[in-house]
Structures are given as C-alpha cells and as structure tokens.
Amino acid sequence: MAVTATKNGDIFIFSGRAYHITEAKNKALEPYGCMVHDYGLVLELVPDAGQRQSLAQQIGNARFMRNRYLNDRIAYYEETKGTLSVNEYKSKHFPELRKEFGFLQLSDKFALESAVEHVDAAYKNFFSGRAAFPKFASKWKPAGNSYTTKQTNGNIRLEEADGLPYIRLPKIGLVRFVLPRKQTLQTLVPHGTSILAATVKKKGDRYTVSLQLETVITSPAKMVQVSIQDVLAADMGLKLFAVIGSQGWEKEIPNPRWIRKHEKRLRRLQKSLSRKKYDQKTHTGSRNWEKARRKVAAEQRKIADQRKDFQHKLSRRIADSCSAFCCEDLNIRGMVKNQHLSNEVSSVSWGQFLTMVKYKLERQGKYFIQVSRWYPSSQVCSCCGYRNREVKDLGVRQWTCPECGTYHDRDINAKDNILAEGIRLLGEAGVSVAA
Known part of the structure; x- marks a missing residue:
C-alpha cells in the first residue's frame, strides 16, 4: 500500500503503510518540495x-x-x-x-x-x-x-x-x-x-x-558549486582531538581528555564503593554501598554530559562555517581492541561526534564526505605525492619528504591529503569546487 500526503493548512496528513516509511513519506512529499525531518x-x-x-x-x-x-x-x-x-x-x-x-x-x-x-x-x-x-x-x-x-x-x-x-x-x-x-x-x-x-x-x-x-x-537545495575555502577537512587524533582546516590554514582542537580529568576522583569513588558490603547472590548492597554507587554514577554522568556538550558545540560551529566537511572513515571498533589505546579511544568518542556533524550538515543541504580508511593520508607527501611507508609508525610526528624536501607535521599533512581526496570525491558526486 502506497503512502500519500495531504496538506491541511500548514500540516501534512499521511495515509498508507510502507516497510521503509520515511522514504515513502519523502516520496509523497516531493510534489510539495518538502521532506520529513526526524x-x-x-x-x-x-x-x-x-x-x-x-x-x-x-x-x-x-x-x-x-x-x-x-x-x-x-x-x-x-x-x-x-x-x-x-x-x-x-x-x-x-x-x-x-x-x-x-x-x-x-x-x-x-x-x-x-x-x-x-x-x-x-x-x-x-x-x-x-x-x-x-x-x-x-x-x-x-x-x-x-x-x-x-x-x-x-x-x-x-x-x-x-x-x-x-x-x-x-x-x-x-x-x-x-x-x-x-x-x-x-x-x-x-x-x-x-x-x-x-x-x-x-x-x-x-x-x-x-x-x-x-x-x-x-x-534543502543541494549545492552544485562550492568554494574551496568552504570545504573543511579534519584529521582526528588522540593527542589533539582534531586538526581542522582548509587550503592554506588549519586549527588545532585540543583533546579535552574527560576521563583523565576525572580519573583521580572517579578512582577514589570506585575504591570507596568496592569496600562497601554487597551480596553477589542477591545483587543487593548496604545503605552505604548505595550512597557510594550514586556518587560513582553522578561522576560518570558528568563525564558523559561534558563530552556531549563539547561535541554539540564544535559540530555546530563546523556545520555553520562550511559547505562540505571531509574526514576519514575511522575503524573505531578495531582501535578499541588495542588495549593500550582503548580507554583513550572510548573517551574521545569520534563516532558520536561525526554523527552530530553529519546530520547537522545534511539538514542544511551540505555535504559530509568520508575518505576511505585505507587511504594513506599520513604517509603521502601533500606536495609531490611521494609515499613514505615509515610514517606508519605512530611515533613519527614530523618527517621530511626525501623526494621534494618538504617538512611535514604528521597531522597537518594528513589534513591536507584528506582535503584533496575529499575534493576529488565531491567532483565524483557532481559538485564543482571553485578555487
């Protein structure tokens, strides 16, 4: 059964059913130049x-x-x-x-x-x-x-x-x-x-x-032409939350490291909780255990709220200041398996942040471009294209291209390469990028 849309004043009334209901509603709204926003x-x-x-x-x-x-x-x-x-x-x-x-x-x-x-x-x-x-x-x-x-x-x-x-x-x-x-x-x-x-x-x-x-x-009308200065690229990291910029400029966004800031207090509260009486069979604890559990929960909630507040504000600034945003398709699930980085990767929460950027851009008819995770953004010289495989080592933060002699900061070079690849992908999508 097809979905139909009828306009009653300034309100749309839908009738009918569909398996992919949102897609069906959007199709019914096409004659009105409208779309569903969930x-x-x-x-x-x-x-x-x-x-x-x-x-x-x-x-x-x-x-x-x-x-x-x-x-x-x-x-x-x-x-x-x-x-x-x-x-x-x-x-x-x-x-x-x-x-x-x-x-x-x-x-x-x-x-x-x-x-x-x-x-x-x-x-x-x-x-x-x-x-x-x-x-x-x-x-x-x-x-x-x-x-x-x-x-x-x-x-x-x-x-x-x-x-x-x-x-x-x-x-x-x-x-x-x-x-x-x-x-x-x-x-x-x-x-x-x-x-x-x-x-x-x-x-x-x-x-x-x-x-x-x-x-x-x-x-929202999809843009068919954007200025290169309105295309932003980001290289996400742990030392820095991200290096964001466009052609010829970049800005370093410090990593707030929420867990590290609260680590001392959280550890003390969790130690206090572990010393309270708790029955593993009935899953019940003493009154002091319950008080300590509430304090731990409040501290963890504070960390989560601070992270979400930071990410909402930064994603809003990005969405309002560019026409297209380019970043890497990060293998976050694989990174979390690294026992040395798992806490830091979980704390920085790239996935949640990029989701916020994506939906805020798409609401305005702008573009969110993800470069393949296999693209060697850190290894390739952004000036001459030479690939330095030694940069696979995460400990290499700066390097000089043996081909053209250009000195590179690892994160800035990666940002420039992601920008160039993002512009290429925009061209494949039919978007003209003007200098």
Missing part, C-alpha cells in the same frame, strides 16, 4: 514513588518479553531450521503469554511489541555483519533498563497542570519532567510536529524519556 528530544523525568514502581514494571516486562522471544526464536531454529517471525510471534504467542504470565497484563501493548521488534532488528544487524549475535537483556546493564512505546490516538503528549510540565505515558499517566531552560511546551514540540514514540530509560536512580519527533520541512 529528530529526538531527551527529557529528565521526576516520577513519584508510585510512578517509579510502574515504570520499573514496564521496563521489567519489556525485558522479559525480549528475552522470551530471543529464547523461543533460538529454540525454534534449532528444531525446524526456520525463523520465528515477529508477526507470527505477536499473533500466536502473545495471547498465550498474557494468560500464562498475569503481570504482562499490566504492560503497555506497544512496549511488548517494541521489545520483540528490537530483537528482530538485532538479528538483521547480525546477518548484515553490522553487529554481534543478539544477547539476552540484563537488569544490571543499560540495554535491560529501558522500554519503548509508540504513539497512537494522542496517548503520548506534553501537558501543563498547575503551571508545571508533564508528559502523559500509556499505563503510567502524567509524569513530571524538567523543562529545559528558556523552553516552553510549545517550543519543545512545535505546531505540526508529531510524537512517534517514547523510550523511557533508567540510569541509576534517574529516569529519562527520549521522544522520537517528526516534522515536515522544506527540502
């Missing part, structure tokens, strides 16, 4: 004691359903060598499970459906080579402390009561949340923006809700 919004919840219990029930039920479906799907394959599909499991097994396990009656229907759909998505990622085989969820790990529900008939919406902001969640009701500074309910979810789904996560004693929002925006 984005997320994270809010801090302030539930009362009863709501905390209800949220824990929803999370536990979703975790139970995920593990049950994964177990049944594995067993079904071992018996029949076939696949127990999501639709078959929903239609045949859901009613039986609800009768057998009464606590599932307390759960939102969409939360249970989303749990098994996540398992199916994990299988698809496994077969496509993007991820490992699906694992069972544990309440002691982040993946087992969340649930997702879908919006239907306005069951998820923001409301105001007695001057305070609330979010209505299925089976939970109105839950207080922290309104971001200088924001109102109308600016959080503007007119014409739809809430598609909500994911509630529990981290320590904190609950957050991530809203999946959808709105229709005017399609």
Whole structure:
C-alpha cells in the first residue's frame, strides 16, 4: 500500500503503510518540495514513588518479553531450521503469554511489541555483519533498563497542570519532567510536529524519556558549486582531538581528555564503593554501598554530559562555517581492541561526534564526505605525492619528504591529503569546487 500526503493548512496528513516509511513519506512529499525531518528530544523525568514502581514494571516486562522471544526464536531454529517471525510471534504467542504470565497484563501493548521488534532488528544487524549475535537483556546493564512505546490516538503528549510540565505515558499517566531552560511546551514540540514514540530509560536512580519527533520541512537545495575555502577537512587524533582546516590554514582542537580529568576522583569513588558490603547472590548492597554507587554514577554522568556538550558545540560551529566537511572513515571498533589505546579511544568518542556533524550538515543541504580508511593520508607527501611507508609508525610526528624536501607535521599533512581526496570525491558526486 502506497503512502500519500495531504496538506491541511500548514500540516501534512499521511495515509498508507510502507516497510521503509520515511522514504515513502519523502516520496509523497516531493510534489510539495518538502521532506520529513526526524529528530529526538531527551527529557529528565521526576516520577513519584508510585510512578517509579510502574515504570520499573514496564521496563521489567519489556525485558522479559525480549528475552522470551530471543529464547523461543533460538529454540525454534534449532528444531525446524526456520525463523520465528515477529508477526507470527505477536499473533500466536502473545495471547498465550498474557494468560500464562498475569503481570504482562499490566504492560503497555506497544512496549511488548517494541521489545520483540528490537530483537528482530538485532538479528538483521547480525546477518548484515553490522553487529554481534543478539544477547539476552540484563537488569544490571543499560540495554535491560529501558522500554519503548509508540504513539497512537494522542496517548503520548506534553501537558501543563498547575503551571508545571508533564508528559502523559500509556499505563503510567502524567509524569513530571524538567523543562529545559528558556523552553516552553510549545517550543519543545512545535505546531505540526508529531510524537512517534517514547523510550523511557533508567540510569541509576534517574529516569529519562527520549521522544522520537517528526516534522515536515522544506527540502534543502543541494549545492552544485562550492568554494574551496568552504570545504573543511579534519584529521582526528588522540593527542589533539582534531586538526581542522582548509587550503592554506588549519586549527588545532585540543583533546579535552574527560576521563583523565576525572580519573583521580572517579578512582577514589570506585575504591570507596568496592569496600562497601554487597551480596553477589542477591545483587543487593548496604545503605552505604548505595550512597557510594550514586556518587560513582553522578561522576560518570558528568563525564558523559561534558563530552556531549563539547561535541554539540564544535559540530555546530563546523556545520555553520562550511559547505562540505571531509574526514576519514575511522575503524573505531578495531582501535578499541588495542588495549593500550582503548580507554583513550572510548573517551574521545569520534563516532558520536561525526554523527552530530553529519546530520547537522545534511539538514542544511551540505555535504559530509568520508575518505576511505585505507587511504594513506599520513604517509603521502601533500606536495609531490611521494609515499613514505615509515610514517606508519605512530611515533613519527614530523618527517621530511626525501623526494621534494618538504617538512611535514604528521597531522597537518594528513589534513591536507584528506582535503584533496575529499575534493576529488565531491567532483565524483557532481559538485564543482571553485578555487
């Protein structure tokens, strides 16, 4: 069934279904010169004691359903060598499970459906080579402390009561949340923006809700010609977070090294936690253990918040100051396996940063270019093209080209080569780069 779009005033109404729903909606919006814009919004919840219990029930039920479906799907394959599909499991097994396990009656229907759909998505990622085989969820790990529900008939919406902001969640009701500074309910979810789904996560004693929002925006016009000065290239690193620049100039971005800055305090808090009483069998600790755990969680949360703040601000400056951004396609998964670099690579979080740069550029019709990870950007002389294989050694930070005699700083030379390769890839994409 095809997806159609009808304009009612300044709002678009969609009808129909499709497997790739966003692509189908964008195709329906082409005659209007518009496109779907999906984005997320994270809010801090302030539930009362009863709501905390209800949220824990929803999370536990979703975790139970995920593990049950994964177990049944594995067993079904071992018996029949076939696949127990999501639709078959929903239609045949859901009613039986609800009768057998009464606590599932307390759960939102969409939360249970989303749990098994996540398992199916994990299988698809496994077969496509993007991820490992699906694992069972544990309440002691982040993946087992969340649930997702879908919006239907306005069951998820923001409301105001007695001057305070609330979010209505299925089976939970109105839950207080922290309104971001200088924001109102109308600016959080503007007119014409739809809430598609909500994911509630529990981290320590904190609950957050991530809203999946959808709105229709005017399609940004893709640039067909850019100035070479509007093309930025970046060589990512550990000593420096990045060397960013264009033709004839560069800027060094220091690595904030969040973990190193907090390392001493975090180590002290973790040592204190390890000395408190904790029962491995029941997974319960003393009151002092709980206090110490909260302090460790708060310190780790501070590190994560500082990292995200830095990356959002830097990615915004990049997206606003260039028409195209070029970088390497880094093998981050392989780098993390290096025991000497794993902590530093995880702390710097290049993947999260580049994702931010990419979506901020694409929203404006700009280009995000990734150079192949096999391109020898550090080894090639940016002046004459001579390849110095000795530069494979990461300890070589400066070198002189034996062919043309040019002195190179490793990071600046890599930036220049990435810029040249990025311009070539832009030309292949039909974009003219003017000097």
